[in-house]
Amino acid sequence: xxxxxxxxxxxxQTNHYNEMINDPExxxxxxxxxxxxxxxxxxxxxxxxxxxxSEMNINILDISQTILDGYFTMMMIVDLxxxxxxxxxxxxxxxxxxxxLKMTIHxxxxxxxxxxxxx
Numbered sequence: 412x413x414x415x416x417x418x419x420x421x422x423x424q425t426n427h428y429n430e431m432i433n434d435p436e437x438x439x440x441x442x443x444x445x446x447x448x449x450x451x452x453x454x455x456x457x458x459x460x461x462x463x464x465s466e467m468n469i470n471i472l473d474i475s476q477t478i479l480d481g482y483f484t485m486m487m488i489v490d491l492x493x494x495x496x497x498x499x500x501x502x503x504x505x506x507x508x509x510x511x512l513k514m515t516i517h518x519x520x521x522x523x524x525x526x527x528x529x530x
Contacts, residue, residue, distance in 0.1 A: 444489050445487070446464075446486070447485065447515075447519075448484070448485040448487075449482065450482065451481060452481055453512070456483055460487075460508060467504060472490055473487065474487045498518075
């Protein structure tokens with residue numbers, strides 16, 4: 412399964428993205444990442460992580476979370492296209508959240524994740 416999603420753009424959007432894409436049909440490819448968050452459970456983890464992602468204009472596409480014996484675990488699939496930051500810069504911007512929450516936050520490109528788990 413590919414980590415790219417084709418999205419049909421309007422003429423105005425297509426003109427805006429022409430410098431970034433080279434698709435004559437007017438489709439843009441979405442860059443997705445998988446973010447995992449783990450650590451001791453506390454109030455506000457989802458809110459804090461989601462707020463920081465929103466501040467970087469990163470859209471959460473899917474989210475799953477659970478608490479296992481007092482340990483919080485969350486997986487998020489996010490769209491990085493709106494961020495206008497390089498992958499490494501986004502990861503660096505998450506460091507204050509890691510420090511504040513004392514959580515492990517790992518970000519991985521979905522195309523790499525998909526390739527690692529392809530049979």
